[in-house]
Amino acid sequence: MATATAWRKFSTQLTGEITSFIDDAHAAGLQVHPYTHRNEERFLTLNPDGTPQTPESELAQLISIGADGFFTDFPATGDLVRDQVVADEVRSPDNPAVLAGEAVANLPRSRGFEGMAFSPDLATLYPMLEGTVVGDPAGSLRIYEFDVASATYTGLAGLYQMEATNHAIGDFTPININEFLVIERDGNQGEAAAFKKIFKIDLTDVDSRGFVGKEEVVDLLNIADPNDLNGDGNTTFDFPFVTIEDLLVLDQDTLLVANDNNFPFSIGRGPDIDNNEIIQIELDRPLNLDSLLGVAGIERLSAIFPSAEDALAAAAPAGDGLMVPPIAAI
DSSP: OOOOOOOOOOOSOOOOOOOSHHHHHHHTTOOOOOOOBOOSGGGSOBOTTSOBOOHHHHHHHHHHTTOOOOOBSOHHHHHHHHHHHHOSSOOOTTSHHHHTTSSOOOSOTTOSEEEEEEOTTSSEEEEEESSOOTTSOTTEEEEEEEETTTTEEEEEEEEEEOSSTTOEEEEEEESSSSEEEEEEEOSOOGGGOOOEEEEEEEEEEEOTTSBEEEEEEEETTSEEOTTOTTOSSOSEEOOOOSOEEEEEEEETTEEEEEEOOTTTTOOSSOSSOOOOOEEEEEOSSOOOOOTTSHHHHHHHHHHHOSSHHHHHHTOEEOSTTOEEOOTTOO
């Protein structure tokens, strides 16, 4: 059996620019195995800012863009990255197995689940990580799918791509069975704040690389305020806080957004410590809100289950003693 083989030699330090090279090779029926990687700085691929990548990040990037394997003169480095990327579990440096030397970390410390959305019928949870797993595309966050009845993870719903790798998410909340809202923000506050936005994503709109479709809904640093509700003399309003972490859909036209002042560290308004501000935002375009969500949805559920005791009494057993309420119980 004949096997197609192609060679391409690079004699200068790679800039890190991602092209269609690997995709083109795969389309031609070829596999790509870069040769040979070394740990010395002068051999490392560059970051966009011209600084060298680490040996680990270089290999992780190659895997994330589709390399079929790699050769390295430093097998300990290659082995570490491979184990991080192909691990069947996501582990931080504080994971007991990592501390015991039985596994390697593939997620930075304090970058676990940050957002937790749910389906309108409460049958499915959608936890989203705050950090990027080693081997995943830079700035991407995994959105998992968790079945409440069986208390099991059922796979990945998709990847959320942040607009910059140093951004973070603040909250993740449902609109309907397919669409959700995400707060994405930078780590700055006050006049230094440059990015605080709310995006709508659609879990049925997933591209070939696993990224969910997203579109901007609100720029929290440029909210129209034609009636100058806060009396500052301006017709725009901003929300320049570091940790904007609460987002609720009140109805198809209105959002509620709140910040966490991380007392006593938040000074987004300055010079005094921030309050926990809660604002309502009227949208330019209505959301396709599920009837079980929003204030009207809560009122509808309250009519069905006047008390928490009623909701618990209606709960149905679901294996291992886990009690799972029917679609309306909360």
